Amino acid sequence: MSKVNFKPLADRVLVEPAAAEEKTASGIIIPDTAKEKPQRGEIVAIGTGKKDEPINVKVGDQVLYGKYSGTEISIDGKEYLIMKESDIYGIV
Amino acid sequence: MSKVNFKPLADRVLVEPAAAEEKTASGIIIPDTAKEKPQRGEIVAIGTGKKDEPINVKVGDQVLYGKYSGTEISIDGKEYLIMKESDIYGIV
Amino acid sequence: MSKVNFKPLADRVLVEPAAAEEKTASGIIIPDTAKEKPQRGEIVAIGTGKKDEPINVKVGDQVLYGKYSGTEISIDGKEYLIMKESDIYGIV
Amino acid sequence: MSKVNFKPLADRVLVEPAAAEEKTASGIIIPDTAKEKPQRGEIVAIGTGKKDEPINVKVGDQVLYGKYSGTEISIDGKEYLIMKESDIYGIV
Amino acid sequence: MSKVNFKPLADRVLVEPAAAEEKTASGIIIPDTAKEKPQRGEIVAIGTGKKDEPINVKVGDQVLYGKYSGTEISIDGKEYLIMKESDIYGIV
Amino acid sequence: MSKVNFKPLADRVLVEPAAAEEKTASGIIIPDTAKEKPQRGEIVAIGTGKKDEPINVKVGDQVLYGKYSGTEISIDGKEYLIMKESDIYGIV
Amino acid sequence: MSKVNFKPLADRVLVEPAAAEEKTASGIIIPDTAKEKPQRGEIVAIGTGKKDEPINVKVGDQVLYGKYSGTEISIDGKEYLIMKESDIYGIV
Secondary structure (H helix, E strand, C coil): CCCCCCEECCCEEEEEECCCCCECCCCCECCHHHCCCCCEEEEEEECCCECCECCCCCCCCEEEECCCCCEEEEECCEEEEEEEHHHEEEEC | CCCCCCEECCCEEEEEECCCCCECCCCCECCHHHCCCCCEEEEEEECCCECCECCCCCCCCEEEECCCCCEEEEECCEEEEEEEHHHEEEEC | CCCCCCEECCCEEEEEECCCCCECCCCCECCHHHCCCCCEEEEEEECCCECCECCCCCCCCEEEECCCCCEEEEECCEEEEEEEHHHEEEEC | CCCCCCEECCCEEEEEECCCCCECCCCCECCHHHCCCCCEEEEEEECCCECCECCCCCCCCEEEECCCCCEEEEECCEEEEEEEHHHEEEEC | CCCCCCEECCCEEEEEECCCCCECCCCCECCHHHCCCCCEEEEEEECCCECCECCCCCCCCEEEECCCCCEEEEECCEEEEEEEHHHEEEEC | CCCCCCEECCCEEEEEECCCCCECCCCCECCHHHCCCCCEEEEEEECCCECCECCCCCCCCEEEECCCCCEEEEECCEEEEEEEHHHEEEEC | CCCCCCEECCCEEEEEECCCCCECCCCCECCHHHCCCCCEEEEEEECCCECCECCCCCCCCEEEECCCCCEEEEECCEEEEEEEHHHEEEEC
């Protein structure tokens, strides 16, 4: 789990996307342009929630989210996704 | 009923779509391209509901839902639909 | 009244549309393509309502609804309309 | 006042539109195609209102409403308008 | 102040628009086609307000409103504007 | 501060826009067509606020607002902007 | 930290954007047209919050925000961004 110096506000969470798969199931190496954008990641920071709606995921949870969820932000040279907790489908 | 390692968040449910019918009523085999996308499935996992709105369906329920409801997600190599409980029309 | 094996969720109701009229008032047979889509039907199943908003129609009520209300679903080979109670104009 | 066999749901009311005027103020007969759609009618049936919002018009009230308010429905061969009470401007 | 036989519903008010100016400041007569649509009028009837939101203007108030506010209705052969109280900018 | 005979309703405020600058910082006279529409003005009248939401600005406050905020209205031959308090960014 | 003579209203905050980077990581000078619009800045003034929703950031916080968040305003010849607190992703 990576440690990150960032505190999301309200109902936002910071997600570190899983690395896109490098090989197909049968072992063929996938070129960069054909890699599928991953929809799975790990929660690395969470906000304090909104009034009466605490955050339900915790740091370290493996989560699935929508293909177009969140906004990419770069913190200390590394790419993360910041999204609302409601954009997360569930915990694996 | 299939067991799945996934915990939906809030008011979401995970649905395993019924297999599309392979034959017409009169026994003709339907090619893949002509198969109708099924609108029926089985609940395989449910969220904890929203504040004051518990989930009303339970794991194992056979449900009907809209043609374009939910988002396809792949868990352990199998396709499921994740949708909000409100996208479900009712229980068969 | 037809019996149907389906339990609508929340504020949804299941409606069995009245058969489109086969003849004009003066007795002329109407071809299928000219039949008007009926806007009248019978409630065959109701949901449990939403929090603090019980369902006001009951099974067996003859109702009028909008031309484009509801979604067609097929249950046991028969066509029904599933719609929200708020799509129903009133009881005849 | 006409009697009608229809019970609107919730905040809906059933309005019998006034007949379009047949003559101009100076007595010229207006052909059908030039008749203005009336914006005035009589309440013939009212719903039970919504939670905490009773219906304020009563059967027999002469009301004005918007040109495009309501939906035409036919009950026992006669044309009425079904609309939400909020579509009614006021009582004459 | 004109007397009018009309009772607006809820948060609606009936406004009698001020007559468009007939002359420019320097006395030139303005032809009908060049007259500006007035944005000023007098309240001639008010509704009873909505639950917990009484109407704040009173009959006789001179008010300003938006250029495209309200709907023209004709009562006893005279043109008025019916609008929501919230369409009124303020009292002159 | 100009005195104006106008009482805004609810959460509206009346703003007298600052005069557009006539010269650039270096003293060049700006022709009318090149003048920037000012985004700064002075509150000249305020409404009574909405239920539970009093108005926070006071008459005389210098405020900044969005380029396209408010509606121009003319009172006693002078141009003002009427806008909702929420269109105001802050007080200078 | 810069001091600014501006008091945002309600849930707005004033942000001083960080200067766009002048050089790439490897030391190449970036021309103005190729500079990325920064998404990082410092809170220089905060509003009083909305009813029951106090502002959670404080003056001096380094924050990240969306690429298109906020509106540029100029105060005392310097450019700032005014935005709603909800447009801020989190605190670095």
